[in-house]
Amino acid sequence: MNRKAESGSRKAKVSPAYRNSPARTESWRGPIERLAWGGKGVGRSEDGRLLLLEAPLALFPGEVVEATVIWKSRHGEGRVTRWITRDPRRAQAACPVAETCGGCELWEAGHHASGLKRQMATDLLRRQLGEGVPWTWHPAPETARRHRIQLHWDGTGLGYFRRHSHALVPVSACPAAADPLSDAIPRLQEALAGQALPFRPGRWELSTGTPAETVWAADERGRIWTLEPDGWHRGTEPIRHRLGDATLLHEPGAFFQISPPWAAEAFGGLLRSWDLKGGTLYDLYGGVGLFSALLGDRFRHRILVESGETAVVWARRNLESAGLPSECLVADVAAWVPEGLGGAEDVILLDPPRAGLEPSLCDRLVGAGAGRLVLVGCDGAAFCRDVKRLGAAWDLDQLAVLDLFPLTSHVECVALMTKRP
Numbered sequence: 174m175n176r177k178a179e180s181g182s183r184k185a186k187v188s189p190a191y192r193n194s195p196a197r198t199e200s201w202r203g204p205i206e207r208l209a210w211g212g213k214g215v216g217r218s219e220d221g222r223l224l225l226l227e228a229p230l231a232l233f234p235g236e237v238v239e240a241t242v243i244w245k246s247r248h249g250e251g252r253v254t255r256w257i258t259r260d261p262r263r264a265q266a267a268c269p270v271a272e273t274c275g276g277c278e279l280w281e282a283g284h285h286a287s288g289l290k291r292q293m294a295t296d297l298l299r300r301q302l303g304e305g306v307p308w309t310w311h312p313a314p315e316t317a318r319r320h321r322i323q324l325h326w327d328g329t330g331l332g333y334f335r336r337h338s339h340a341l342v343p344v345s346a347c348p349a350a351a352d353p354l355s356d357a358i359p360r361l362q363e364a365l366a367g368q369a370l371p372f373r374p375g376r377w378e379l380s381t382g383t384p385a386e387t388v389w390a391a392d393e394r395g396r397i398w399t400l401e402p403d404g405w406h407r408g409t410e411p412i413r414h415r416l417g418d419a420t421l422l423h424e425p426g427a428f429f430q431i432s433p434p435w436a437a438e439a440f441g442g443l444l445r446s447w448d449l450k451g452g453t454l455y456d457l458y459g460g461v462g463l464f465s466a467l468l469g470d471r472f473r474h475r476i477l478v479e480s481g482e483t484a485v486v487w488a489r490r491n492l493e494s495a496g497l498p499s500e501c502l503v504a505d506v507a508a509w510v511p512e513g514l515g516g517a518e519d520v521i522l523l524d525p526p527r528a529g530l531e532p533s534l535c536d537r538l539v540g541a542g543a544g545r546l547v548l549v550g551c552d553g554a555a556f557c558r559d560v561k562r563l564g565a566a567w568d569l570d571q572l573a574v575l576d577l578f579p580l581t582s583h584v585e586c587v588a589l590m591t592k593r594p
């Protein structure tokens with residue numbers, strides 16, 4: 174058989190699955206049917222296959238868009254390249270780099286961002302946990318701003334990374350950040366350009382306390398500076414957050430809630446409304462003690478487990494200064510949780526990183542002795558997976574979704590579960 178005939182016969186046998194292999198990119202035009210988890214718009218191919226579309230700016234259901242799409246065997250994924258019709262609710266973005274910067278995707282949703290996020294959460298919870306599971310939505314106040322931002326210095330410019338890329342989008346201000354942080358961006362740029370700070374390309378974190386006043390800068394090596402009127406000075410002072418009755422200190426550059434006043438108000442209000450109190454609070458993945466401090470003397474005792482040594486040092490100091498007797502342990506939660514943890518009066522609170530709970534930890538929690546369990550998760554899919562795994566022994570009593578990350582499609586999910594007798 175000659176080459177032409179061979180390739181011709183092969184072509185005739187191409188299966189639909191092969192034709193839709195990831196290598197094939199097409200353009201697509203059509204309406205956004207609804208919003209899926211993560212802010213993706215859902216479209217459909219002519220033969221009914223589902224299409225998940227990312228967009229540089231918010232998507233409203235009903236808008237007609239053009240997109241570049243890669244078809245996989247059962248569905249397609251793509252990126253919106255042009256809007257054919259725009260929802261009249263779309264607003265002027267209050268940020269000049271909204272379209273390119275990878276930090277926020279909902280500027281153009283304006284006052285409707287909360288409604289869109291609620292639709293995304295509805296879609297996720299219905300699909301993952303089933304119809305009719307009641308939950309509450311907690312929108313962010315308009316005043317919520319970031320108290321921690323990560324910038325990149327490439328040797329000449331300071332800014333955020335472009336969406337899906339390591340290309341720099343230079344910024345001289347950030348309207349999503351608390352004012353002192355935004356004002357500190359040109360001061361950092363100036364100091365880096367003038368070589369008053371280590372000027373090798375790298376990541377910088379700017380953070381501030383609560384209320385947002387002093388600004389700290391941390392470089393990739395963990396070196397810390399604070400911003401004074403005459404410039405940046407090497408600093409050793411911790412960041413301080415006054416959150417209602419609780420005061421929490423931590424090292425600059427360490428994990429803390431992005432928008433601490435709003436996070437404290439949202440978590441504190443929610444957990445109190447669930448009447449969480451009792452014997453021992455197991456504050457697992459406890460950081461510097463936020464949940465233990467927010468719940469204060471509602472528990473007689475606290476055991477906080479956290480893998481970060483420095484965080485645990487601060488957790489000890491924070492809870493001791495608050496007069497809250499606690500044991501703060503450096504450990505991997507999955508390795509630490511023993512069989513039959515807790516008694517009927519106790520509460521296990523878990524706030525793991527995005528990936529959620531390890532399967533072996535879920536298995537051990539199924540046999541725990543505590544009466545109630547609170548699961549917090551910033552990745553909705555991992556959170557629902559863990560709620561279902563824990564469902565082997567725990568009933569889902571309350572479910573809440575908090576908009577802790579305004580202007581982005583991210584949310585925090587919180588579940589209260591009760592041990593089945």
Ligand SMILES: C[S@@+](CC[C@H](N)C(=O)[O-])C[C@H]1O[C@@H](n2cnc3c(N)ncnc32)[C@H](O)[C@@H]1O
Pocket residue numbers: 428429430458459460461462463464478479480481484504505506507524525526527
């Ligand atoms: C989402 S943060 C929550 C921190 C704290 N609950 C708060 O709200 O401030 C997750 C925390 O878990 C810690 N962590 C990550 N993996 C861990 C592990 N395997 N065992 C214990 N702690 C871990 C991180 O250092 C981080 O402080």
